[in-house]
Amino acid sequence: MKFWSMDNTLLGWRFGVLVPVLISLMFIQLSMPIGVLLFGVSIVLLFFLGLNYFSKEWVSIPYDRLEWRIFFICLIVRVVFIFYLYLLTYWFDNDSFPFEIYAADSWVYHNVATDLMDAPFGDWLRILDEKMKSRSDFGYPFYQGIIYSIFGSHTFPVRIINAILGSLTVLMLSRIVKTSWGESHAKMTAIVGMLFPTLIWYCGIQLKETLMVFIVVVCFYLTWMARSKNKMTISLILMSFIFCFLLFFFRTFLGALVSISMLLLFVPHKTNRIGTGILISIVLVLYLFYSLALSSNIFQDVNNQIEDSRDFFSRNLENEKNLLGNVSFDQVALAPLIIGGAAITPFPSYLDTEARQLSIFTRFQNDLIRNMMYFFMYIGLYHTIKNKFREFIGILFFFGAYLSVITSAANSFQARFHMPIIPFAILFIGIGIVEFSNKSRRYWLIYLLFIFVAQLMWTYFKLNIRGISA
Numbered sequence: 471m472k473f474w475s476m477d478n479t480l481l482g483w484r485f486g487v488l489v490p491v492l493i494s495l496m497f498i499q500l501s502m503p504i505g506v507l508l509f510g511v512s513i514v515l516l517f518f519l520g521l522n523y524f525s526k527e528w529v530s531i532p533y534d535r536l537e538w539r540i541f542f543i544c545l546i547v548r549v550v551f552i553f554y555l556y557l558l559t560y561w562f563d564n565d566s567f568p569f570e571i572y573a574a575d576s577w578v579y580h581n582v583a584t585d586l587m588d589a590p591f592g593d594w595l596r597i598l599d600e601k602m603k604s605r606s607d608f609g610y611p612f613y614q615g616i617i618y619s620i621f622g623s624h625t626f627p628v629r630i631i632n633a634i635l636g637s638l639t640v641l642m643l644s645r646i647v648k649t650s651w652g653e654s655h656a657k658m659t660a661i662v663g664m665l666f667p668t669l670i671w672y673c674g675i676q677l678k679e680t681l682m683v684f685i686v687v688v689c690f691y692l693t694w695m696a697r698s699k700n701k702m703t704i705s706l707i708l709m710s711f712i713f714c715f716l717l718f719f720f721r722t723f724l725g726a727l728v729s730i731s732m733l734l735l736f737v738p739h740k741t742n743r744i745g746t747g748i749l750i751s752i753v754l755v756l757y758l759f760y761s762l763a764l765s766s767n768i769f770q771d772v773n774n775q776i777e778d779s780r781d782f783f784s785r786n787l788e789n790e791k792n793l794l795g796n797v798s799f800d801q802v803a804l805a806p807l808i809i810g811g812a813a814i815t816p817f818p819s820y821l822d823t824e825a826r827q828l829s830i831f832t833r834f835q836n837d838l839i840r841n842m843m844y845f846f847m848y849i850g851l852y853h854t855i856k857n858k859f860r861e862f863i864g865i866l867f868f869f870g871a872y873l874s875v876i877t878s879a880a881n882s883f884q885a886r887f888h889m890p891i892i893p894f895a896i897l898f899i900g901i902g903i904v905e906f907s908n909k910s911r912r913y914w915l916i917y918l919l920f921i922f923v924a925q926l927m928w929t930y931f932k933l934n935i936r937g938i939s940a
């Protein structure tokens with residue numbers, strides 16, 4: 471399927487409108503504000519309309535002529551969302567303005583970055599050491615401190631730069647797909663990434679996810695491009711590992727996973743491109759990376775996190791229980807739900823059961839669209855494993871390993887923790903749509919019915935653990 475058909479759009483519209491409206495009506499006393507519901511449904515309608523419109527308009531245009539268009543449309547959409555998210559916080563949680571609703575980490579990053587802005591650069595490391603919990607939290611306040619030093623302690627420049635980074639992320643993903651699958655798959659990946667609400671949402675708030683995702687994709691992109699060249703250059707490999715090293719200052723285990731995944735990308739899929747020069751380059755870069763890591767005590771950080779991960783599943787659930795206060799659940803009973811649902815979660819929340827839910831149901835459209843489109847992600851995964859396994863082995867390893875890590879830590883139901891693999895989910899969705907046959911649409915319908923049942927069960931589950939009668 472070279473473009474997203476109107477039949478698929480109509481099916482997406484029906485499901486994307488009926489499910490949130492139906493569940494809201496079933497629990498009318500707990501339904502979200504009507505304005506939030508209407509806005510979320512509008513995003514769903516525009517997403518599927520955009521898939522149909524852009525895929526048809528661009529079907530005969532060469533990819534190289536579309537890159538600037540892709541970038542600027544990405545940027546415009548993300549800037550619009552920046553203003554929307556400012557307004558959302560202003561309307562519903564003025565105390566958190568100008569950050570996201572019920573902001574916590576954003577305030578920490580902002581305050582530390584303000585301290586860095588006012589201090590000599592030589593004192594930055596000391597301030598970060600005093601203010602942040604660990605070395606893996608240094609990256610984002612340092613980055614934000616640089617921006618504040620240039621533009622002042624204003625949030626808008628940070629978010630505009632986030633929007634630029636998010637737009638570049640989409641371009642890099644589509645280029646990776648183009649080198650392997652061709653232009654049709656690349657264009658579809660770009661369109662999905664351009665319109666995917668989860669990526670757009672995080673560009674409009676002041677958390678580290680957009681920058682972290684950008685760095686992850688840069689690491690894979692540089693490594694992919696280096697491997698794709700007939701003669702690999704040391705400069706591309708060196709840059710890829712420098713970016714990878716930066717990840718250790720955002721999330722330590724993420725840096726470790728990306729490092730292994732990047733090395734797996736060098737598994738030869740065309741033997742005439744593997745030679746002594748490549749092996750020497752890899753050895754040199756590994757030596758440099760090892761020296762940097764050793765001098766920064768990052769290996770100790772990794773070891774500490776491994777030690778801390780013991781029984782983390784139980785501790786994380788217990789912390790969630792204490793945070794909500796009125797929640798009651800059996801951890802043994804909940805474990806299969808978390809593990810079994812990790813591949814399609816998080817599910818959207820449609821109900822206003824407590825104050826904390828405000829920051830969750832205002833983005834229900836993000837999770838709803840992700841649940842719906844993961845059908846195509848699995849089609850893309852199937853065709854990638856079947857046809858291009860060795861070529862994509864590094865990305866496949868990262869995708870599976872990261873999902874396993876957040877599942878084992880009981881974080882798979884939190885949207886924020888999925889962010890590092892969302893770009894690659896989009897990559898596989900783009901591939902899956904092109905490989906999908908319209909004759910198989912009934913399978914998507916069956917999948918959507920399953921998603922509806924799962925979301926309904928999830929809604930009942932959330933009510934039940936809070937002691938709220940349906």
